[in-house]
Amino acid sequence: MTEDAEAARHREKMQKRKAVQDAEVAGKTVEKGLLMVHTGAGKGKSTAAFGLALRMLGRGRQVGVVQFIKGAWSTGERGPLEAMPGLEWHSMGEGFTWETQDRERDVAAARRAWEKALELMGRPGLGLLVLDELCIALRYDYLPVEEVVAALVARPHGLHVVVTGRNAPPALMEAADLVTEMKLVKHHFAAGVKAQEGIEF
């Protein structure tokens, strides 16, 4: 096949691809606040949620963050995000459950975080609410799944919510508009590499 013929075939294929793409875009007309879940054993669940926060802030919208587990230590993204107008950040967790070793304390911390989440959900003008590691609190039964899912489903029409954490409960995934599983294919920890600043925290 000559170069011209190859170029023409490529153009034809891409024209068809574009027609399909345009039709798909035209068929999507609904605008609504989404309930998004980032789950799975891989990396990127919280990182992508904070990336969304950044994107939303970049559009001039307001963003709330509630951290259910983490928060006892600092992560690199918190400083720059908090420096941006429109962000409200609440770290309500006391670290991983194996650090506190006190179930009652963990349950109380999760409850306080959830109350804060409910308060932010009622905040007029909020564009995105990040509920970081809420799945962990649900998994350990620190909060009742039914209560949490019912409140998330009843969120204001335009509010986007992203929930992160491993082991998202089935009822939450059922209620969600978007579920992404961050799947661990290969991890450097297995090769003895430690958690490094700017990457893991």
Place this chain on the structure above:
Amino acid sequence: MTEDAEAARHREKMQKRKAVQDAEVAGKTVEKGLLMVHTGAGKGKSTAAFGLALRMLGRGRQVGVVQFIKGAWSTGERGPLEAMPGLEWHSMGEGFTWETQDRERDVAAARRAWEKALELMGRPGLGLLVLDELCIALRYDYLPVEEVVAALVARPHGLHVVVTGRNAPPALMEAADLVTEMKLVKHHFAAGVKAQEGIEF
């Protein structure tokens, strides 16, 4: 079981969990720049990469971004990231391949983007390099996989690189330290919801 007994059992379980966790952390001593790949059909590949960029910038490190495909339109995160000191952003793509419909032009754009990536890899002091949608350029054979993987493997010791895009080639995953597949479990586009500002762009 009484509440006290339950609390004691929880504490004991978490003490064991913490011992395992601490031993795992102690066993990891290697520090090195990682080659990370975000692939799969789900959302969050680029978003998590930009979240990493934010984290690294928050640690006061320098970050380079090269966009291989996207770049013809603006995304919400670009403005706030570019406003931070230490970021250098190059959008070298001309949009999706079905928009340009010109293979030669796409190959030339990918080559220019790759030259820019090589230049940034040689930049002293760079902490993280984001090669956004490089997998797409590799998938369409706009760039030879062997050449790209060889250069990535030969990167400076301390430099972290994250490569995004669907259909990461096997040779790239083989060379990577971390591979995460963003797996689509459920997507709102299927329910007729359109791409919305602050979420998809």
